Amino acid sequence: MIRRQPGMDRFLQLLAAGVAVLLLVAPPAMADDDIVEVGVNWGSQLSHPLLPGSVVKMLKANRIARVKMFDADSWPVGALVDSGIEVMLGIPNDMLETMSSSYGNAQDWVKENVTAYGDKLKLKYVAVGNEPFLKAYNGSFMKTTFPALKNIQKALDEAGVGNTVKAVVPLNADVYVSPDDKPSSGAFRPDINGLMTDMVKFLHDHGAPFVVNIYPFLSLYQSDNFPFEFAFFDGGKNIQDKGGVTYSNVFDANYDTLVHALKKAGVPDLKVIVGEAGWPTDGNKYANFKLARRFYDGLLRKLAKNEGTPVRKGKMEVYLFGLFDEDMKSIAPGNFERHWGIFTYDGKPKFPIDLTGQGHEKLLSPVTDVKYLPNQWCVFDDGAEDKSKLPSNVQYACASGDCTALGYGCSCNGLDEKSNISYAFNMYFQMQDQDVRACDFEGLAKITDKNASTRGCLFPVQIISASARVAPALLLAALLALLVIVFV
Numbered sequence: 001m002i003r004r005q006p007g008m009d010r011f012l013q014l015l016a017a018g019v020a021v022l023l024l025v026a027p028p029a030m031a032d033d034d035i036v037e038v039g040v041n042w043g044s045q046l047s048h049p050l051l052p053g054s055v056v057k058m059l060k061a062n063r064i065a066r067v068k069m070f071d072a073d074s075w076p077v078g079a080l081v082d083s084g085i086e087v088m089l090g091i092p093n094d095m096l097e098t099m100s101s102s103y104g105n106a107q108d109w110v111k112e113n114v115t116a117y118g119d120k121l122k123l124k125y126v127a128v129g130n131e132p133f134l135k136a137y138n139g140s141f142m143k144t145t146f147p148a149l150k151n152i153q154k155a156l157d158e159a160g161v162g163n164t165v166k167a168v169v170p171l172n173a174d175v176y177v178s179p180d181d182k183p184s185s186g187a188f189r190p191d192i193n194g195l196m197t198d199m200v201k202f203l204h205d206h207g208a209p210f211v212v213n214i215y216p217f218l219s220l221y222q223s224d225n226f227p228f229e230f231a232f233f234d235g236g237k238n239i240q241d242k243g244g245v246t247y248s249n250v251f252d253a254n255y256d257t258l259v260h261a262l263k264k265a266g267v268p269d270l271k272v273i274v275g276e277a278g279w280p281t282d283g284n285k286y287a288n289f290k291l292a293r294r295f296y297d298g299l300l301r302k303l304a305k306n307e308g309t310p311v312r313k314g315k316m317e318v319y320l321f322g323l324f325d326e327d328m329k330s331i332a333p334g335n336f337e338r339h340w341g342i343f344t345y346d347g348k349p350k351f352p353i354d355l356t357g358q359g360h361e362k363l364l365s366p367v368t369d370v371k372y373l374p375n376q377w378c379v380f381d382d383g384a385e386d387k388s389k390l391p392s393n394v395q396y397a398c399a400s401g402d403c404t405a406l407g408y409g410c411s412c413n414g415l416d417e418k419s420n421i422s423y424a425f426n427m428y429f430q431m432q433d434q435d436v437r438a439c440d441f442e443g444l445a446k447i448t449d450k451n452a453s454t455r456g457c458l459f460p461v462q463i464i465s466a467s468a469r470v471a472p473a474l475l476l477a478a479l480l481a482l483l484v485i486v487f488v
């Protein structure tokens, strides 16, 4: 039998005591006010996406623990594997027909995009469609959405993951209405009331939540009579509902309009998740850093208090929209559509934001390892002889590029005519990866290495797209593999 030396025992005792003291005194790795409960939407409609691995690194650096996506692209999803980040994957509207027409298609989707990852992906929800009942879609997805939802949930159940992964349908707040603007009068839109009633009962039966997108910015944008202060959370405007209930912001009022609609549909306790909430920073007179900061600050402080709304007390689950500006988004809803990011196109935080809702004045960690195209810009060549072709060329540049910052009240609205033209040319040139042929415009443009930005108006230099960065590496790997096969 080995007898321990007394000195060694003493040492171990001290060590144990030291560890105990450290555990008591040292702050826990993650202090309570550091936990980020709020999730984020990670969209993919960018001409030059960042490397998914770098984005996931940034999410972790900012302690963001939930992410919602609009498809199931295996590259970003692969980057989320083993990250510990909770995920909502999406099935785009144009796949609803496929998912509804045959159960086998839904099974295939689940096999390839869910079960293939096993436990390594912390999948919580599958979003079937995105705002499919939006009035602007003229009912295009009315027949396919609910059958697709049922097929996907059934496939999840049969794959043995239905208890932890729920199929949901993110809907725009335009699926419910209130004739007198009072939340207590809330009900589903008459044209889809029957469908919505069946669908929310299905969600309820399967333990799935209702996912809704709520945009106070749009309330303001869509109506000149909307009380400005009511879009934010810092008071200045109240509305009264029945029974002495008071609302001080449209976010709560909108949310409770849904809660009342759910009550009328027979599922008063259906869980609600806010799938999107945010504020754009350009493309409209109300879209700027100052108002976005005010909105996010108020929303995040409110969420941190876990106070809920007047009729639904307690913790709320909310996903911010969105992570990055997306220059390929349709601007049919408005020029602000490409400016929803809390980060710029190149992964930099736009303004201080405290995701924990403690109101600390701090910038989020940026995406690192971003690589840019050369420092050069495409500008209007003042010396060009024939200027008659300017309008058609500017129009061309703006149709394929992004001129949404040039409009009234936007960041580049103050430009003179020449800079205006240069801005349009440069946006197109950058989007085309600075291809020299994209800076001709019938002899009206030239490339310069002088930063063309002016105060407040950024003439961006585009980043090297994720796909362009890995393509050479993949090629090299393929070549090496070939060499190995040939010579070994």
Ligand SMILES: *[C@@H]1O[C@H](CO)[C@@H](O)[C@H](O)[C@H]1NC(C)=O
Pocket: 071, 072, 073, 074, 090, 105, 108, 109, 112, 113
């Ligand atoms: C899996 O998701 C991807 C990305 O959204 C999609 O392109 C693919 O078709 C899906 N797989 C199946 C079998 O449906």
Ligand SMILES: *[C@@H]1O[C@H](CO)[C@@H](O)[C@H](O)[C@H]1NC(C)=O
Pocket: 136, 137, 138, 140
């Ligand atoms: C919906 O209908 C309007 C007017 O009829 C039309 O302009 C629009 O393109 C349609 N949208 C879709 C998605 O079908």
Ligand SMILES: *[C@@H]1O[C@H](CO)[C@@H](O)[C@H](O)[C@H]1NC(C)=O
Pocket: 403, 406, 407, 408, 415, 416, 417, 420
């Ligand atoms: C600049 O372009 C925008 C958008 O095309 C236009 O509204 C504005 O009037 C232009 N400004 C000047 C000075 O040409």
Ligand SMILES: *[C@@H]1O[C@H](CO)[C@@H](O)[C@H](O)[C@H]1NC(C)=O
Pocket: 375, 451, 452, 453, 454, 458, 461
């Ligand atoms: C160009 O100038 C703007 C405004 O001063 C600045 O924000 C931007 O970083 C500059 N771009 C480059 C590539 O140096």
